Amino acid sequence: MKLKIGLICAALVVLAQLLMYAHIIKATVILVERESQTVAGEIHSLEAGTARLQQDFRRLELMLAAIPPEFLEGVEDPEAGFMEFLNYINDPVVDGAGVQVRMRRSPTFTHQPIPHHESQFGFSFHFTDTRDAENLLNYVLHQPRFPVRLSTLNLRGGNTDEVSADLLISLHIPARHTHPLAALHGEKR
Amino acid sequence: MAGTRILSISLIDGVYHYVEIDRRGGVFFSQQPRTTNSVEALMTLCRSAREIHLAMAFPTEAVTYQRILLPKVARKHLPSLVRQDATEKFELAEPVAARFKVVKEVMDAGISKWQTVYCAVLAKHLLAFWNTFKSYRKKIRFVSPLPIAVASLVAQLAAPEENFMVIWVGEDTTLIIIGSPQGTVYVARSVPLTLSRKRLELKPAPPLAAAASDASIEIELNMEACRLDTGEAADAPPAWKVPASVLPTDAPSSDGPDPHDDMVIAGTFARELERALGVTSTFFKQEFREQAPRRLFLLGNPNLKLIHEFYPLPAAYDQVAYELTTSAYRGLSPRLAAENIHVTANLFIREDFNFIPEQELNIRKSNLLVNTTALLLLTGLGLSMFWTIQLHQKRADTLQAYRQQTIRLHEAQSEEAHWQAEVNRLKPIEGWKQFYDDTVSTKPPWNMFISELAILMEDYVLISSFQVQSGDGDAHNCRLQGKIRADNWEAGLRLFREFGRNVQSSPMFDVLTIQYAPEGLNTDPSKFDFEMALTLTRPGGIL
Numbered sequence: 001m002k003l004k005i006g007l008i009c010a011a012l013v014v015l016a017q018l019l020m021y022a023h024i025i026k027a028t029v030i031l032v033e034r035e036s037q038t039v040a041g042e043i044h045s046l047e048a049g050t051a052r053l054q055q056d057f058r059r060l061e062l063m064l065a066a067i068p069p070e071f072l073e074g075v076e077d078p079e080a081g082f083m084e085f086l087n088y089i090n091d092p093v094v095d096g097a098g099v100q101v102r103m104r105r106s107p108t109f110t111h112q113p114i115p116h117h118e119s120q121f122g123f124s125f126h127f128t129d130t131r132d133a134e135n136l137l138n139y140v141l142h143q144p145r146f147p148v149r150l151s152t153l154n155l156r157g158g159n160t161d162e163v164s165a166d167l168l169i170s171l172h173i174p175a176r177h178t179h180p181l182a183a184l185h186g187e188k189r
Numbered sequence: 190m191a192g193t194r195i196l197s198i199s200l201i202d203g204v205y206h207y208v209e210i211d212r213r214g215g216v217f218f219s220q221q222p223r224t225t226n227s228v229e230a231l232m233t234l235c236r237s238a239r240e241i242h243l244a245m246a247f248p249t250e251a252v253t254y255q256r257i258l259l260p261k262v263a264r265k266h267l268p269s270l271v272r273q274d275a276t277e278k279f280e281l282a283e284p285v286a287a288r289f290k291v292v293k294e295v296m297d298a299g300i301s302k303w304q305t306v307y308c309a310v311l312a313k314h315l316l317a318f319w320n321t322f323k324s325y326r327k328k329i330r331f332v333s334p335l336p337i338a339v340a341s342l343v344a345q346l347a348a349p350e351e352n353f354m355v356i357w358v359g360e361d362t363t364l365i366i367i368g369s370p371q372g373t374v375y376v377a378r379s380v381p382l383t384l385s386r387k388r389l390e391l392k393p394a395p396p397l398a399a400a401a402s403d404a405s406i407e408i409e410l411n412m413e414a415c416r417l418d419t420g421e422a423a424d425a426p427p428a429w430k431v432p433a434s435v436l437p438t439d440a441p442s443s444d445g446p447d448p449h450d451d452m453v454i455a456g457t458f459a460r461e462l463e464r465a466l467g468v469t470s471t472f473f474k475q476e477f478r479e480q481a482p483r484r485l486f487l488l489g490n491p492n493l494k495l496i497h498e499f500y501p502l503p504a505a506y507d508q509v510a511y512e513l514t515t516s517a518y519r520g521l522s523p524r525l526a527a528e529n530i531h532v533t534a535n536l537f538i539r540e541d542f543n544f545i546p547e548q549e550l551n552i553r554k555s556n557l558l559v560n561t562t563a564l565l566l567l568t569g570l571g572l573s574m575f576w577t578i579q580l581h582q583k584r585a586d587t588l589q590a591y592r593q594q595t596i597r598l599h600e601a602q603s604e605e606a607h608w609q610a611e612v613n614r615l616k617p618i619e620g621w622k623q624f625y626d627d628t629v630s631t632k633p634p635w636n637m638f639i640s641e642l643a644i645l646m647e648d649y650v651l652i653s654s655f656q657v658q659s660g661d662g663d664a665h666n667c668r669l670q671g672k673i674r675a676d677n678w679e680a681g682l683r684l685f686r687e688f689g690r691n692v693q694s695s696p697m698f699d700v701l702t703i704q705y706a707p708e709g710l711n712t713d714p715s716k717f718d719f720e721m722a723l724t725l726t727r728p729g730g731i732l
Contacts, residue, residue, distance in 0.1 A: 011566045018573040025580040039594045046601035053608035060615035063622040113620035130639040138636035147628030153657035
């Protein structure tokens with residue numbers, strides 16, 4: 001009988017230890033499961049973020065493909081670009097039409113949307129034939145070489161058939177990027 | 190199918206009567222009953238038995254059967270009351286073992302009491318019997334006085350509706366028991382009346398008196414041997430002893446059985462039995478104030494029925510049975526149960542009158558408690574181990590899944606970082622694209638819009654100014670000012686509307702707002718001022 005009682009006591013101790021051990025394991029399991037749920041949420045969030053980034057990347061790739069590589073080169077010296085544009089408008093199309101050209105000598109530097117230098121140019125001329133005016137506008141505004149924007153164009157009629165025109169444009173000379181973006185075209189290829 | 194081997198032992202006059210019975214599926218398969226004087230031989234049988242049922246025909250002075258009224262107290266106090274009453278009945282300063290059963294609640298002189306039946310045995314006799322089998326005490330299922338076992342068997346198998354009398358005729362002694370339908374014992378006594386199991390040859394013979402005279406049979410009245418089991422020695426009727434010379438012997442005579450002798454034996458036995466029954470009935474009627482039982486069970490000897498045919502019992506015993514209805518009860522044959530009721534009865538002992546010693550009962554209770562606790566603990570240990578193993582496996586699985594998730598998290602972080610770097614690398618393109626669109630790619634048709642405007646001009650329209658404002662992409666806001674030449678203001682308005690429709694129909698211009706000079710404000714009655722806000726865009730819309 002004493003042996004049985006001793007064995008029962010020993011079994012009780014073992015049972016208590018087993019239950020404690022099981023309780024600890026269960027607590028660990030619960031902890032790990034909670035942590036696992038958190039990690040699963042993070043993974044889901046990261047995957048969603050990755051999907052968004054991939055969409056952004058494709059969108060940016062399409063943007064990159066739409067821009068000519070030479071345009072992305074930028075200009076190292078804005079004065080050189082400015083002089084190059086002056087040389088461009090020193091053309092018979094402009095000179096032959098009796099155009100008076102005005103310009104602001106000191107360009108302003110702007111960071112938006114990209115770092116670039118902005119200069120203002122004004123063109124005043126008269127015309128009777130619309131083709132003359134359109135040729136001039138086409139030469140100045142419709143060229144892919146120089147980034148220009150029309151600021152204002154005023155056409156005024158008088159008592160005669162002659163129309164006087166004042167054209168104000170802005171020349172935007174992009175600064176050269178530290179890492180030329182034109183290289184991206186090569187990487188993409 | 191392995192059954193349970195039950196060893197049923199009855200100790201009667203120092204002789205062990207036993208039978209081995211296998212119980213399979215609730216059905217008894219009995220072997221041939223035997224007798225022995227060797228305890229060692231019984232020990233061998235006990236070793237192979239699973240259950241042991243014990244009964245003993247205690248000496249008359251060692252046992253008493255009582256029916257008493259006890260005050261209506263809590264049942265837990267009844268055992269001490271019964272023991273006290275039994276001690277008083279024995280008039281001995283010896284410990285007694287008593288078992289009782291509450292029959293019913295009765296009113297005695299206006300007081301509610303328990304009518305109780307009990308059987309008490311002197312503890313020393315019970316312990317002496319118990320200690321014989323102490324080595325196998327764990328196997329002992331029942332211990333009881335033999336009359337209680339017999340009455341219980343008859344009550345269960347024959348189901349009598351009124352008090353009954355059982356006469357078991359053995360080869361060494363005869364038991365006379367008066368029992369109740371509930372299986373309790375009123376009176377039990379043993380008388381030295383014997384009858385051999387040898388088949389008697391009974392034929393019509395000369396008158397019994399002559400035969401008895403010829404055989405010179407003398408019936409000796411032994412007053413000292415007469416004793417009732419109730420312990421009421423003073424009131425006990427005498428018991429009759431048949432001289433050994435008239436008892437049959439198992440050894441065959443050289444001349445074969447003599448029918449004349451058998452008739453003498455039967456007649457003597459019937460006469461002595463009738464006398465013993467009469468004494469017992471008289472005692473019962475005096476003691477319990479009830480009518481003597483009319484139903485008799487004559488058991489234990491195959492000659493009883495034949496003897497009864499030749500020497501009928503008095504008419505008072507009008508219901509005499511020689512067998513028990515056992516055909517449908519646990520496989521015991523009627524003949525086996527009837528002739529060997531002294532050993533088969535042990536299978537039908539009721540728990541109320543189980544005389545296993547209190548100390549043993551306490552040990553069994555303790556063992557039961559310890560075993561139950563151990564079983565519960567073992568079950569708990571098993572379940573806990575099973576649970577722990579499951580949890581252990583679950584923890585391993587969970588940790589493995591967590592490690593995989595962590596790896597997946599690192600991969601996802603790396604992948605996101607990679608794509609973030611890729612996006613960051615191309616991010617400046619957004620500004621360049623906007624810059625490129627604003628300055629190069631999207632522009633109004635500067636080379637044709639003046640010609641288009643000229644085509645839209647009608648003779649009645651005089652343009653004074655056309656102003657183009659800065660815009661985004663290929664859309665620029667314009668303002669057109671001029672005069673409409675018309676006969677009057679209404680005609681001018683109509684022409685202005687026509688001009689407006691023409692301008693709106695152009696793919697290069699979208700009319701936003703118009704203003705026409707109110708009537709009477711113009712200084713020149715043939716020219717009316719107007720102003721038109723337009724959008725100059727590329728033909729085909731904004732790309």
